[in-house]
Amino acid sequence: MHPYTKHPDDAVSAWGEEKLIRAIRGWLGNVSPRAPFGIGDDCAVLAPSQGRQLITVDPVIYGRHFDDDVSPRDVAAKLLKRNLSDIAAMGGRPVAAVLALTLDARVSRVWLEHFYRGLAVTARRYHVAIIGGDLAQADGVLAASLTLLGESTGPRVLTRTGARAGDWIYVTGRLGCSRPGGHHFRFTPRLAEGRWLARRAGVRAMMDVSDGLAKDLHALTPPGCHPALDPARLPCRRGADTRAALTDGEDYELVFALARRTDRAALTAAWRRAFPRTPLTCIGAFARGTKTPEGAFDLSKYHGYEHLR
């Protein structure tokens, strides 16, 4: 859906800020608590956190992350789910979000209504309160930046740091060809899986795969090591080859390091009971040495999505 309208009466500028904010509160419905716990005061107020707090921020920008072919509901769902995937990667649970919207005065109210209603549906599904935000005007821009707050659900927050030489590398779901099949809009963030993994002692480090495994895996690799992958084991999405699985990005799956001595059969069996429909695949291990030995599969020949290039 094209976000701009040629009819001034249908544009957000015909309403102005105050009327627009009232409309937004209506579109969000019960996912937007009353002020000061939601929209309408200088700050939103949240109860003291139970555990450690998690904060992440990600945007969607017209012309960059979405175009006229995408419904505004899908845009909003993706915006929230991209951020949820980051909370999942730490093993946390989401709590609340604020949304900063930058928009051209010609953006249509219909587009905006579908966007906020889509946000409300996704927020309700994942128990996220939309507690505040900001509206700003800028010519030729339609961008939404969502800051998501979460908290840890157990004694441990999983980070990208902690993998050691010899650790197995596991990935959830399937990789590659996220865009052609619409996975990048339809994916389910791995929140339950992330929390489950954070409670397993053998899981040492974790992150989500968003820019492609070839790029993202660097952040998980212990110093003095390299990821020794078996390309035949890569769980490829339908239509994806090795290159696609490693470089396409937007998979929103979890990749984690498992301590070498873990009882892998027990882990796999427990995983299958907990998540019977989600594949869990060991794709290799972290090996000592920063260079791939001759003859082995060389991950450095693949590049994930590099921003600002």
Added chain:
Amino acid sequence: MHPYTKHPDDAVSAWGEEKLIRAIRGWLGNVSPRAPFGIGDDCAVLAPSQGRQLITVDPVIYGRHFDDDVSPRDVAAKLLKRNLSDIAAMGGRPVAAVLALTLDARVSRVWLEHFYRGLAVTARRYHVAIIGGDLAQADGVLAASLTLLGESTGPRVLTRTGARAGDWIYVTGRLGCSRPGGHHFRFTPRLAEGRWLARRAGVRAMMDVSDGLAKDLHALTPPGCHPALDPARLPCRRGADTRAALTDGEDYELVFALARRTDRAALTAAWRRAFPRTPLTCIGAFARGTKTPEGAFDLSKYHGYEHLR
């Protein structure tokens, strides 16, 4: 300073995302804790909050909130201070911030370095940790959206709700002509004043003045009442007349409702001891009736800054 460069070697695109993030961590220095408590993991991790949490988000956009005449340091300082003013308005203290930056690939690294160094100086001054963010590319855009987390410092968070008929209306500092004199970049957010006021039982409701008192005061006005102001008492900044004081906006002062029976002389005396350099002015009271009586000063003839118009 113009943010774009014509020399590809000086542009952010010459670095790419990873190198840029490393540079940003360097520019931020010690206001950016190490991951996972700062930049570098899927989420930033914060210790459990002590009191109730406060969240606010505000942007600065090139062409809208700043232009080539403004130094990038001032842009960054204003971005953080706009948000700090919202925390001040609730009587809270700031804790940490995340920054979502949307930028054209032609933005110069020099501009960006000054921006982040300016952010670091202001963050250090107000004890705010910069714990994470996002970089996204979009043609022709330079916008920064900052989400600030704070917490309450006492048993009470002051909101916009709670004023009653008869309550006095007080404002800190001076109003109007914020832009000509550079106040909108140089202002000091009223954090200490906000915390002090939140501990006074007679203060019933508070907010900051950002869009002009004529507009903002509506949000503080109790149902069935109107603000009865004495225009002669308005604390005008040098060069400002009544209209400027009521409508210019960007004052970043506090306006609050004080219970009618409060010992005002004692409050004023205590204020002068605590904040000898900051004026505190009673500008009127909330009177019953939604319309201004004939002959009285009519605030509805003045309009503050209306966004998206």
